[in-house]
Structure formats: C-alpha cells, structure tokens
Amino acid sequence: MASPRPEARLEPWKDPAAEPYVRIEKVTKKFGDFVAVHQVSLKIYRGEIFCLLGASGCGKTTLLRMLAGFEQPSEGRIWIDGTDMTGIPPYERPVNMMFQSYALFPHMTVEQNVAFGLKQDGVPKAEIRERVAAMLDLVKLTPFAGRRPHQLSGGQRQRVALARSLIKQPKLLLLDEPLGALDKKLREHTQFELVNLQEKLGVTFVVVTHDQEEAMTLASRIGVMDHGEIVQVGTPSDIYEYPNSRFVADFIGSVNLFEGTLIEDEPDYVRVSAAELGGTFYVSHGVSAPPNATVWVALRPEKITISREQPAGDEDNRVQGVVAEIAYLGDMSIYLVRLATGRTVRITQPNIRRQAAVSAERITWDEEVWLSWDAASPVVVTQ
Amino acid sequence: MIGRRSFFVTTAMAFGFAFLYVPILSMIIYSFNESRLVTVWAGFSTKWYVELFQNPQVLNAAKLSFKIAAINATGAVILGTLAGLALARFRRFKGRTLLTGMTTAPLVMPEVITGLSLLLLFVAMEQWFGWPAGRGVTTITIAHMTFSMAYVTVVIQSRLSTVDESLEEAAMDLGARPAKVFFLITLPIIFPAILAGWLLAFTLSWDDLVIASFVSGPGSSTLPLVIFSKVRLGVSPDINALATIMVTVVAIGIVVAGLYMQRQERQRERDVQAALAGNSP
Numbered sequence: 001m002a003s004p005r006p007e008a009r010l011e012p013w014k015d016p017a018a019e020p021y022v023r024i025e026k027v028t029k030k031f032g033d034f035v036a037v038h039q040v041s042l043k044i045y046r047g048e049i050f051c052l053l054g055a056s057g058c059g060k061t062t063l064l065r066m067l068a069g070f071e072q073p074s075e076g077r078i079w080i081d082g083t084d085m086t087g088i089p090p091y092e093r094p095v096n097m098m099f100q101s102y103a104l105f106p107h108m109t110v111e112q113n114v115a116f117g118l119k120q121d122g123v124p125k126a127e128i129r130e131r132v133a134a135m136l137d138l139v140k141l142t143p144f145a146g147r148r149p150h151q152l153s154g155g156q157r158q159r160v161a162l163a164r165s166l167i168k169q170p171k172l173l174l175l176d177e178p179l180g181a182l183d184k185k186l187r188e189h190t191q192f193e194l195v196n197l198q199e200k201l202g203v204t205f206v207v208v209t210h211d212q213e214e215a216m217t218l219a220s221r222i223g224v225m226d227h228g229e230i231v232q233v234g235t236p237s238d239i240y241e242y243p244n245s246r247f248v249a250d251f252i253g254s255v256n257l258f259e260g261t262l263i264e265d266e267p268d269y270v271r272v273s274a275a276e277l278g279g280t281f282y283v284s285h286g287v288s289a290p291p292n293a294t295v296w297v298a299l300r301p302e303k304i305t306i307s308r309e310q311p312a313g314d315e316d317n318r319v320q321g322v323v324a325e326i327a328y329l330g331d332m333s334i335y336l337v338r339l340a341t342g343r344t345v346r347i348t349q350p351n352i353r354r355q356a357a358v359s360a361e362r363i364t365w366d367e368e369v370w371l372s373w374d375a376a377s378p379v380v381v382t383q
Numbered sequence: 384m385i386g387r388r389s390f391f392v393t394t395a396m397a398f399g400f401a402f403l404y405v406p407i408l409s410m411i412i413y414s415f416n417e418s419r420l421v422t423v424w425a426g427f428s429t430k431w432y433v434e435l436f437q438n439p440q441v442l443n444a445a446k447l448s449f450k451i452a453a454i455n456a457t458g459a460v461i462l463g464t465l466a467g468l469a470l471a472r473f474r475r476f477k478g479r480t481l482l483t484g485m486t487t488a489p490l491v492m493p494e495v496i497t498g499l500s501l502l503l504l505f506v507a508m509e510q511w512f513g514w515p516a517g518r519g520v521t522t523i524t525i526a527h528m529t530f531s532m533a534y535v536t537v538v539i540q541s542r543l544s545t546v547d548e549s550l551e552e553a554a555m556d557l558g559a560r561p562a563k564v565f566f567l568i569t570l571p572i573i574f575p576a577i578l579a580g581w582l583l584a585f586t587l588s589w590d591d592l593v594i595a596s597f598v599s600g601p602g603s604s605t606l607p608l609v610i611f612s613k614v615r616l617g618v619s620p621d622i623n624a625l626a627t628i629m630v631t632v633v634a635i636g637i638v639v640a641g642l643y644m645q646r647q648e649r650q651r652e653r654d655v656q657a658a659l660a661g662n663s664p
Contacts, residue, residue, distance in 0.1 A: 070552055090555045091555050091558050091560055100549075106572065107572060116554065117558055121558055148654075151654040151655075164553075168557065
C-alpha cells in the first residue's frame with residue numbers, strides 16, 4: 001500500500017490516517033502511594049526508533065516494563081498491533097526486550113543464549129541452528145559462539161544481548177539504556193550499528209535512555225519525560241529547536257534562559273523585555289499568551305554571535321558584556337560573558353580556524369564584546 | 384617492633400590452632416593404640432579399625448544415619464529452596480517479615496526445645512490420626528528437616544539475592560513460562576548454593592544427637608546415639624577409630640571442594656582478563 005505522500009511514510013506521525021503500532025492510552029502506574037507513571041498517552045508507529053528520554057526516576061523504565069509486560073498499568077490501556085495487552089503475560093507478547101544489564105544467562109554459551117527464545121517456541125532444531133548462525137553472523141559474533149558471557153568484553157556482551165532479543169524477529173524491540181555500559185568510543189560506533197540494524201530488519205524500537213546525545217542520534221522521535229509524565233514528543237530537531245517548556249529547553253543541550261515580560265504580541269512576532277538581559281528580545285514567531293504575561297526566552301549558546309564591533313541594526317537582540325571565562329574544547333570554545341546586569345551568558349563558537357593562526361585577533365579575557373542573535377533563534381516558552 | 388608483633392601473631396595463631404586441633408589429633412593418635420585403656424599408650428595397632436568393621440551395631444547405625452541424612456538433605460533442599468525463592472523473589476506481600484523471622488528462628492532455637500516440641504507433636508498426631516506410628520526413622524527425618532531447612536533457606540536466599548532478577552525476566556520475555564524459567568534459568572544458576580545447602584543439611588543431620596534422642600524409637604539408633612550410649616559405658620578405642628574415619632572423610636571432602644572452587648575461580652579470573660584485554664570490541 002503506497003502512502004499518499006513520501007514524507008508520510010518517513011514521518012507517519014504526521015499522517016492522520018496512519019495506524020499506530022503501539023498505542024498507550026492514559027496509562028498510570030502506582031507503587032503504593034508513589035506515582036511512577038502519570039496519565040501517559042503515546043502513539044508509536046511501525047519502523048520508528050522512539051526514545052523515552054528523562055532523568056533517572058522519571059518513570060521511563062516503568063513505562064518500558066509495562067510494554068514488556070513485567071508490570072501491569074494501574075490505570076489505562078496499552079495496545080500493541082491492535083491487540084489490548086491488558087493481562088497478557090510477558091511470554092505471550094510479540095515484544096522482546098534488551099536489558100540494561102544485558103541479563104545474559106551465565107551458564108549458557110553465546111550460541112545457547114541466542115537460541116533460547118527459539119527453543120521456547122519449539123522451532124525445529126535444524127532451523128534454530130540456521131537462524132542462530134545467521135544472527136551471530138549479523139552481529140559479527142560467529143567466532144565467539146562457544147564462549148560463555150563472562151569470557152566476553154562489554155561490547156561483545158551487548159551484541160549477544162541484541163542478537164538474543166532479535167532472534168525471534170519481534171515487531172517491537174524494547175531497549176533499556178542499550179549503550180549505557182559501553183565506553184564513549186564504542187558507544188558512538190554502536191549507535192550507528194544499531195540504527196543500521198534497525199533499518200535492515202524493519203523492527204520498531206522503543207529505547208529508554210537518560211543520555212540526550214544517544215537519544216538525538218538514535219531517535220526518529222523523542223518523548224521527554226519528567227516526574228512520570230510526557231512533557232514533549234517530537235523529532236530531535238523539534239525538541240532541540242522548539243522546546244515547549246523551560247524543563248525541556250534546559251534538559252536537552254545547554255541553554256540561556258531569561259525571564260521576561262511580553263510587551264508586544266503580534267501574530268508574526270513578539271517583543272519581550274527581559275530585566276536580566278538589560279534589553280529586549282525580538283522573536284519572529286507568535287506566542288499564545290495574554291499580554292504582559294511572564295514568559296521565558298530560551299537562547300542556545302551556539303546561536304549567539306560574539307564580536308568586538310557593534311552589530312548593525314535595531315536595539316533588539318543584542319547586548320554588551322565582558323568576557324569572564326573562556327574554555328577551549330578543541331572543536332569549539334565556550335565563552336562566558338558577564339552582562340551589565342550581572343547575568344552570565346554562555347556562548348559556544350566553533351573553532352573553524354587553528355587557534356595559533358588567529359591568536360592576535362582572538363577575543364580574550366576581560367574584553368568588551370557585543371553579543372547578537374537572529375530574530376528566529378530565541379524560543380519563547382510560557383511554562 | 385615488627386619482629387615483636389609477628390612473634391605475638393605467631394604465638395596467638397599457634398594457640399588458636401592448638402585449641403582447635405589438639406583434641407582431634409590426640410583422638411586420632413589413640414585410635415591406633417594397642418591398649419584397651421584409652422589413656423595408656425601400648426604401641427601402634429590397627430586392631431580397633433578391624434574390630435569396628437566387624438561391629439554390626441555401629442555399621443547399622445552408620446547406614447541408618449547415612450540414610451536419614453540423605454533423605455533429610457534432599458527434603459530440606461526442596462523445602463528450603465521454595466522458602467528461599469519466596470523470600471528473595473516476592474518482595475511485597477503481607478507477613479513477609481514474619482515469614483523471614485519464622486524461617487530463620489530454628490537457627491537459634493535451643494535444640495532441646497525443638498526436640499521436645501517435636502516429640503509432643505508426634506505423640507499428639509499419633510493419637511489423633513495414627514501417623515506417624517511410633518517413633519523411628521520417619522520421625523527423626525521429619526525432625527531433622529524442620530531445622531536443617533532453615534539453614535538451607537538462608538543459603539539459597541543469600542545466593543538468590545545476588546542473582547540479577549532480570550535474568551528471569553529475560554527468559555520470560557523470550558517466551559519461557561514461569562515453571563520453565565525456574566528449571567532452565569534459576570535452578571542451574573543457584574545450583575552451587577543448592578549443593579552447598581544439601582551438604583550442610585546432610586552434615587547437620589549426620590551429627591545431630593539432641594533432637595534425635597527425643598524423637599528416636601526402638602531400632603532407630605543413629606550413629607551419634609550409638610556413640611553416645613557407648614561412651615557412657617566408658618570410652619572405647621573403636622569409637623576413636625570411628626571418629627577418625629569420619630574426620631578423615633570430612634577433611635578430604637573439604638579439601639577437594641576447596642581445590643575445585645579455587646581452580647574454578649582462577650579459571651574465571653583468567654577468562655575475564657582475556658576478555659578485557661579484548662580481542663576486538
């Protein structure tokens with residue numbers, strides 16, 4: 001069946017006719033008096049990599065465990081592939097899970113671990129052998145088939161866990177912090193491998209992570225969670241460029257947040273006066289808020305230009321300050337600029353040219369500088 | 384300073400070991416004594432060993448003790464594993480603390496009380512519905528199970544608490560029903576603890592005197608009961624011989640188990656090292 005528009009196939013959440021593969025409806029989970037998940041509703045579509053992102057204890061793992069069937073919702077329902085999952089035990093769900101600890105069976109070899117799921121389904125022995133061999137080949141573990149989990153490195157274990165959870169060709173794979181136990185280098189490498197594998201096999205992934213970088217690289221969409229609630233759902237760039245709250249703006253990446261008052265509110269622009277900034281923001285998008293409401297302006301550090309000369313143009317969207325700190329990170333530098341109001345603003349600039357070559361013209365400590373930004377860069381949030 | 388301290392440590396150690404092993408050593412030496420008098424050395428002889436193996440009373444008692452110990456250990460392991468599972472895996476249920484306390488209470492209960500209360504229970508049961516008929520092997524086995532089960536429970540529970548629960552969840556996630564999860568995953572993983580629990584329960588039953596003396600009947604004298612009754616008539620050297628054999632068997636068992644575990648541990652460490660030194664990530 002061909003979709004009406006190509007983008008509807010790539011971004012099924014934009015197509016109102018698309019049938020979600022996983023439908024979570026007003027799910028609440030309570031442990032005693034503690035509400036771990038509160039009134040969460042989500043639609044996840046076939047072939048997506050959906051990341052649940054949040055700090056530890058925000059309820060993301062509980063939500064994942066409810067999808068797997070290890071926990072039953074206190075309220076609400078979960079549908080997977082059109083079937084109500086209420087009361088269906090984990091061993092009867094068309095879902096597999098990769099555990100944060102990998103949970104490899106220590107008394108079995110790599111091969112036996114991977115074959116376990118098929119054996120439970122009573123697949124003929126010859127077919128098991130064939131499919132396990134193919135799977136081990138896919139995750140490049142064939143030479144290690146006869147080893148036990150404790151004889152493997154962290155990266156190898158992670159691949160065994162992945163192979164074991166994929167062997168039954170689940171339509172939905174749940175991954176709990178899949179890269180959490182790997183070191184940084186291996187992690188980046190594995191991220192791309194994971195995405196490739198997902199595309200090759202056409203499985204829907206639901207990934208739980210606290211690492212925003214991981215979520216940004218993997219996800220087709222991210223659901224940001226806080227205190228058991230979903231606060232925003234969107235593509236990585238939506239979440240980063242158009243956060244809907246101070247929490248999301250602050251949680252994803254770093255941000256300069258200014259409290260201010262709405263002084264002009266037109267459909268195509270707003271003007272916000274911010275005491276902390278000592279100036280006004282002119283933002284080229286409308287806001288739905290009453291006039292003179294208190295709002296917050298979020299400005300990403302990399303969207304600020306730093307210069308010695310006064311930028312041309314109006315009085316809006318620029319401010320003067322003194323460089324308080326510079327951190328050289330190699331690929332970029334972070335400047336902390338103190339404004340006349342005492343507020344410090346964070347700016348990041350990519351180091352396009354080599355430092356030594358430009359040392360004379362480089363902005364340095366205690367220098368007076370101008371900060372400016374585009375009218376499209378700041379985001380106004382009302383909560 | 385260091386010299387004096389090490390002198391102190393050496394002396395303390397020597398006294399400690401002497402305290403533990405001199406009695407056993409003297410018993411072993413006197414088991415090879417020619418003389419009938421235990422305290423008079425009259426030359427080396429193995430005649431008490433020969434005599435021991437010709438004594439049907441002792442041999443029968445040993446066989447009976449072995450049988451009771453084996454049945455008890457098996458029963459205690461089954462019950463103890465179930466209790467251990469309940470305590471380690473079902474985190475929230477009413478009366479959990481009470482159950483924990485109750486399963487471990489027999490560890491500190493005076494044996495005399497355990498023995499007496501069991502005797503009263505058995506007598507009462509016999510009056511109510513005629514089972515168990517009289518005191519004998521059955522009552523001793525049941526009595527032993529009631530207290531050795533507590534030890535097994537503790538061993539199994541502590542092992543289970545170190546086992547990652549997500550192992551069981553992973554098996555369930557891959558399509559195994561709870562019973563299969565238990566037999567394919569949980570049981571193999573806690574097997575060393577089950578073995579240890581079995582040996583512990585076996586030993587507890589094998590050397591129990593107090594409880595057995597309450598609940599035994601005619602024709603059901605276990606080895607400790609026989610030894611005790613013989614000693615009351617005067618220590619005879621064949622008992623020394625019997626004790627020496629028991630000590631030797633136990634010592635061999637411990638040494639073999641220790642060496643095996645040490646080898647396993649070393650092998651494991653080598654494997655982990657090799658994996659970390661990392662042929663390809």
